[in-house]
Amino acid sequence: MRLLLISNSTMAGEPYLDYCKNDIADFLGNDRVEALFIPYAGVSMTYDEYEAKVKTRFNEVGHDVVSIHHFNDPIKAVQDAKAIIVGGGSTWHLLHEVRRHGLIEQIRTKVEDGTPYIGWSAGSNLTCPTIKTTNDMPIIDPKGFEALNLIPFQINPHYLDKTAQGHGGESRQQRIEEFLIVNQDITVAGLREGCMFIYENGKLTHKGERTCRIFKYGEEFYELSSGDDFNFLMK
Numbered sequence: 001m002r003l004l005l006i007s008n009s010t011m012a013g014e015p016y017l018d019y020c021k022n023d024i025a026d027f028l029g030n031d032r033v034e035a036l037f038i039p040y041a042g043v044s045m046t047y048d049e050y051e052a053k054v055k056t057r058f059n060e061v062g063h064d065v066v067s068i069h070h071f072n073d074p075i076k077a078v079q080d081a082k083a084i085i086v087g088g089g090s091t092w093h094l095l096h097e098v099r100r101h102g103l104i105e106q107i108r109t110k111v112e113d114g115t116p117y118i119g120w121s122a123g124s125n126l127t128c129p130t131i132k133t134t135n136d137m138p139i140i141d142p143k144g145f146e147a148l149n150l151i152p153f154q155i156n157p158h159y160l161d162k163t164a165q166g167h168g169g170e171s172r173q174q175r176i177e178e179f180l181i182v183n184q185d186i187t188v189a190g191l192r193e194g195c196m197f198i199y200e201n202g203k204l205t206h207k208g209e210r211t212c213r214i215f216k217y218g219e220e221f222y223e224l225s226s227g228d229d230f231n232f233l234m235k
Contacts, residue, residue: 001112002027003150003199005127006120007157007191007208009088017057017120019194023207024118025061027198028083033116036081037065040097041089041122043139054087078106081115088121088157091134095126095142108148117150121157124191128154133179133188135172151199152186153233154179159190159213176215184217187233197230204230 004027011019028035035058042050051067058065065085071077078084084107086094098104111117119126125134127150131142135158160172170178176188191197195208206212211223212230224230 001114001150001199002116003111003127003197004116004118005124005151005155005191005197005199006118007124007159007195008193009120011194015057016053020120020196021057021061023196023198024058025063027118028063028116030062032062032064033083034064034066035083035085035116035118036077037067038084038086038094038098038103038123039067039069041087041091041094043090043093050087050089054085058085074101074103075106078103078110081110083116083118084111086117086119086123086126088119088123090136090139091122091125091131092136092138092140092142094122095131095145095147096140098126099143104146104148108150111148111150124155124157124197127151129186130154132183133176151234154186154188155197156188156190159192161213173213173215173221180215180217188215189213189233190215190221195226199234204234206230 006020010016039047039050047069055065068074068077125131126147128147129149130145131147132145133154133156190213192210195210198205206226211225213221215221
């Protein structure tokens with residue numbers, strides 16, 4: 001199984017997917033890959049528009065994408081995919097559409113059989129056991145929170161340490177601690193922006209200049225840096 005799980009698509013002041021495009025290229029390899037793009041997290045743009053944004057950046061690094069919405073048979077499109085790319089946006093809408101098209105088991109099987117999977121933000125959330133640690137509003141009922149379950153831990157992408165000045169609501173840390181009270185047997189990784197997880201050859205690594213915050217029920221949270229051992233998350 002090969003996974004590239006990116007926290008966010010865009011760093012402030014930079015073009016879309018620019019900071020991580022070379023990581024995507026390295027992950028897919030030197031030979032050109034036409035990957036299957038799943039745009040279902042996109043709500044405020046058309047799937048054609050979303051595909052065009054992603055295609056531009058993939059073309060820059062020698063690869064290409066074709067969106068699943070062009071196929072009459074989405075299941076066959078997944079089965080035939082050389083790589084699967086899942087973009088960010090609404091995790092709720094993404095899971096709703098993946099489930100509606102009958103793709104949960106199809107994607108899981110395909111990726112477990114070795115097809116490379118790249119996701120960012122909502123696309124990273126989708127690989128978790130559930131989408132319970134996503135940040136976005138539940139704009140649609142996904143008919144269940146269970147996701148692909150490709151990894152045995154939860155990711156909280158775009159992880160922030162503090163709330164905005166003057167904001168009286170709960171911090172991201174407090175929300176994750178609430179999650180752990182009712183989900184005591186699962187670990188949460190706070191994946192900060194500009195960072196990513198890479199899983200290949202049976203090894204999980206973290207890449208990025210910022211640290212990753214690890215949350216477990218009944219324990220004080222702690223920070224790990226790129227170069228530290230993250231393999232415990234896959235056990």
